[in-house]
Amino acid sequence: MDEFNERIDVLKTLKFIMNMIHKSMEDEFRELNITGPQGMIIGILMRHRKMKISELSKKMGLTSSTVSGIVDRLEKQGMVKRERSSDDRRVVYVNIDEEFRKKSKEVFKKVEDKFRDMMNKATEEEHDEIVKGLNTLKRLIESNKQ
Amino acid sequence: MDEFNERIDVLKTLKFIMNMIHKSMEDEFRELNITGPQGMIIGILMRHRKMKISELSKKMGLTSSTVSGIVDRLEKQGMVKRERSSDDRRVVYVNIDEEFRKKSKEVFKKVEDKFRDMMNKATEEEHDEIVKGLNTLKRLIESNKQ
DNA sequence: TGCAAATATTTCGGATACTAAATAATTATA
DNA sequence: TATAATTATTTAGTATCCGAAATATTTGCA
Numbered sequence: 001m002d003e004f005n006e007r008i009d010v011l012k013t014l015k016f017i018m019n020m021i022h023k024s025m026e027d028e029f030r031e032l033n034i035t036g037p038q039g040m041i042i043g044i045l046m047r048h049r050k051m052k053i054s055e056l057s058k059k060m061g062l063t064s065s066t067v068s069g070i071v072d073r074l075e076k077q078g079m080v081k082r083e084r085s086s087d088d089r090r091v092v093y094v095n096i097d098e099e100f101r102k103k104s105k106e107v108f109k110k111v112e113d114k115f116r117d118m119m120n121k122a123t124e125e126e127h128d129e130i131v132k133g134l135n136t137l138k139r140l141i142e143s144n145k146q
Numbered sequence: 147m148d149e150f151n152e153r154i155d156v157l158k159t160l161k162f163i164m165n166m167i168h169k170s171m172e173d174e175f176r177e178l179n180i181t182g183p184q185g186m187i188i189g190i191l192m193r194h195r196k197m198k199i200s201e202l203s204k205k206m207g208l209t210s211s212t213v214s215g216i217v218d219r220l221e222k223q224g225m226v227k228r229e230r231s232s233d234d235r236r237v238v239y240v241n242i243d244e245e246f247r248k249k250s251k252e253v254f255k256k257v258e259d260k261f262r263d264m265m266n267k268a269t270e271e272e273h274d275e276i277v278k279g280l281n282t283l284k285r286l287i288e289s290n291k292q
Numbered sequence: 293t294g295c296a297a298a299t300a301t302t303t304c305g306g307a308t309a310c311t312a313a314a315t316a317a318t319t320a321t322a
Numbered sequence: 323t324a325t326a327a328t329t330a331t332t333t334a335g336t337a338t339c340c341g342a343a344a345t346a347t348t349t350g351c352a
Contacts, residue, residue, distance in 0.1 A: 035307095037310095053330060054328090054329065070308085089317075089329095090319070133279010211301080214301065235348085
């Protein structure tokens with residue numbers, strides 16, 4: 001295979017891998033009965049417990065009106081709660097409901113376990129190849145971006 | 147770094163890479179003044195010239211009613227044309243407008259060139275690492291899926 | 293041949309997601 | 323204190339997305 005095609009294949013392979021991950025994510029969210037954007041917010045709240053609307057917006061690269069709408073729908077289903085800051089009363093904190101947090105944690109864990117199981121099926125050598133290749137690509141992207 | 151964390155990092159690194167690619171795609175589509183799903187269809191038509199609605203649906207994993215709607219909006223902007231098959235008059239072919247095809251081709255090419263330029267900045271060794279790592283991961287996913 | 297079944301697409305209703313602009317409330321500052 | 327800046331929400335408009343029903347056409351078969 002010539003050099004040109006090999007380089008395009010990197011893109012194709014990446015797309016294939018992205019597709020598979022995307023599908024896993026969808027399964028994960030379907031199990032929790034939430035949509036993709038809702039799952040993003042839940043995922044962030046799983047690790048931060050309390051987030052401002054503005055922080056969520058920035059983290060997700062969406063406008064705050066969009067986030068406000070998504071939080072509306074999550075709140076209606078009792079998955080998150082809004083809480084006005086007493087410190088600065090313009091600010092709204094979004095909390096994940098404790099019950100839903102536990103349920104989500106299990107589902108997220110299940111997916112991570114599945115990925116880890118898969119990685120564990122690789123030989124030591126394959127594993128090193130994967131880690132090395134991905135990190136090299138990441139470095140390359142980073143050094144190209146600024 | 148212990149083994150556990152190394153394996154989680156694979157997921158994180160993948161997410162980072164996916165994010166960067168996603169952003170490039172968005173820029174690409176913004177330049178053509180189309181949305182993500184519209185861009186998917188244009189991308190497919192760039193390589194096939196003529197596609198049935200049902201073929202597009204299957205390729206994109208969407209229902210044909212959804213695809214029909216997206217094609218509606220592309221057609222309204224003159225980017226694609228519908229054409230009834232004379233062979234089987236139930237079938238509708240979607241063609242990309244020749245003018246828009248040329249414009250898109252340039253934009254897509256620009257993005258591919260950018261990616262190729264980036265890959266060309268890697269040393270031969272780095273390049274091999276990337277290709278090898280991605281292909282190993284792909285094989286691992288494939289052997290795990292059925 | 294004539295009619296039922298199958299196929300391809302469209303239409304419709306209902307939900308989410310997304311943005312920009314307008315609004316409301318609060319805080320910071322000149 | 324008057325004004326500017328910040329934070330979140332609401333509103334209006336567009337785009338996805340699905341499933342069910344409608345439409346048009348073709349195919350199978352009695």
